[in-house]
Amino acid sequence: MAGYFSIFLVLLTLGSGLIWLIDHLVYAPKRKERIAVAQGASGVPLTEEVIEQIAPQHSIAETAQSIFPMVAAITIFRSFLYEPFQxxxxxxxxxxxxxxxxxxxxxxxxxxxxxxxxxxxxxxxxxxxxxxxxxxxxxxxxxxxxxxxxxxxxxxxxxxxxxxxxxxxxxxxxxxxxxxxxxxxxxxxxxxxxxxxxxxxxxxxxxxxxxxxxxxxxxxxxxxxxxxxxxxxxxxxxxxxxxxxxxxxxxxxxxxxxxxxxxxxxxxxxxxxxxxxxxxxxxxxxxxxxxxxxxxxxxxxxxxxxxxxxx
Known part of the structure; x- marks a missing residue:
């Protein structure tokens, strides 16, 4: 079995990817609906600050979305291409x-x-x-x-x-x-x-x-x-x-x-x-x-x- 760090990287990749996917498929469409309703009611373009107040993305989902590409790239590079050793x-x-x-x-x-x-x-x-x-x-x-x-x-x-x-x-x-x-x-x-x-x-x-x-x-x-x-x-x-x-x-x-x-x-x-x-x-x-x-x-x-x- 692989070392603890390799397992940690894989779990972090899978976890952040799963959270991002659930948010993308389930919660992001709901946020878009709320933004569309608010947009129609106001009749003017909404600012980023207002959108954040109306349909905020959960901090966990936001973090997962931001780190997933980087963590996935590191995991692939380290697991299948090159691994550093001292x-x-x-x-x-x-x-x-x-x-x-x-x-x-x-x-x-x-x-x-x-x-x-x-x-x-x-x-x-x-x-x-x-x-x-x-x-x-x-x-x-x-x-x-x-x-x-x-x-x-x-x-x-x-x-x-x-x-x-x-x-x-x-x-x-x-x-x-x-x-x-x-x-x-x-x-x-x-x-x-x-x-x-x-x-x-x-x-x-x-x-x-x-x-x-x-x-x-x-x-x-x-x-x-x-x-x-x-x-x-x-x-x-x-x-x-x-x-x-x-x-x-x-x-x-x-x-x-x-x-x-x-x-x-x-x-x-x-x-x-x-x-x-x-x-x-x-x-x-x-x-x-x-x-x-x-x-x-x-x-x-x-x-x-x-x-x-x-x-």
Whole structure:
């Protein structure tokens, strides 16, 4: 089911629209009749003030009539086209930073009703490399953003901080994104720098990764061992290997050593998909000084250089 704000928007749209419709069909004709009778009796055109006194529109109906178009437009835009999200953590660094405000393309993976989130129309499916928003499988009231690494039928290995993918297709051929079928394909990456980002005094490695031909940057913490003991264990596979079930996706954060993702809690069901993250429309910095007089939620600056399309 959708979040409380989505439900509130739908109810507000339906409520204001229903009030406006009842007023338009039932009460507006009666007001016109009273105005026509008064007009005939006076023999001169009535002023707006007199009309308001003779046939006033109820304040609730007037408010509903004024807000309905705006609320309906917002509901349609947010439910079926684009929904804004704020990045709350660093699990997608360096692609997305805490304080980034993004737009998620809701129709990328199908059109859903805004309340029960049931599929109304199929439009497309996620591709490897897509940054996507979904309902956290263990608590669908929480929205997560990660990157699609595994598609239905893929086998994924994450070993020595490297990704290997064996796609689901006929052996000896290539899948739609260029991976060789029947074998594990290592996702190549190239060092960008080390030290641009720091964590507890440790310089993080920034690298450009090729994920099925799509390029994006990742962060690796060289001081952090692989926590394979915490990995989600799937029957019949190695500790660091996963076979993606049909109708599910394998998601990982770009900040590989600081992300709770499919390696830990499993797969993302298709029905949990929200949309594809496509654009950063605002990016704020916040004070991390505990002695600052400003509350932690008050922005201290704007990162204009971050605005634009998400890779």
């Amino acid at each position: 990045i709350p953590s660093g699990s997608m660094m360096p692609t997305l930073l805490k304080g980034d405000f993004i737009l998620v393309e809701k129709y990328s993976y199908g059109v859903k009703d805004p309340v029960w989130r049931s599929q109304l129309m199929d439009v497309g499916t996620p591709e490897r490399g897509d940054p996507f928003v979904f309902k956290y499988p263990e608590d669908d009231k929480i929205d997560f953003i990660k990157r699609v690494v595994g598609l239905p039928g893929d086998t994924i290995i994450y070993r020595n901080k490297e990704i290997y993918i064996k796609p689901k297709c006929d052996a000896g051929q290539s899948d739609s994104q260029g991976l060789t079928c029947g074998q594990f394909n290592k996702m190549e990456r190239e060092l960008v720098n080390q030290g641009e980002f720091m964590l507890a005094g440790v310089p993080q490695i920034r690298a450009t990764e090729q994920l099925s031909g799509l390029t994006h940057d990742i962060l690796i913490n060289p001081a952090m061992p692989e926590l394979s003991g915490r990995y989600y264990q799937q029957a019949g596979t190695a500790q660091d290997e996963w076979r993606v079930p049909e109708g599910h996706y394998f998601a990982m954060g770009d900040n590989r050593d600081n992300s709770q993702d499919s390696r830990v809690w499993g797969f993302v069901p298709k029905e949990n998909l929200v949309g594809k993250a496509v654009f950063i429309w605002m990016s704020f910095t916040f004070s991390e000084d505990e002695d600052s007089l400003l509350p932690s939620w008050v922005p201290t600056g704007v990162r204009f250089e971050r605005l634009g399309k998400i890779q």
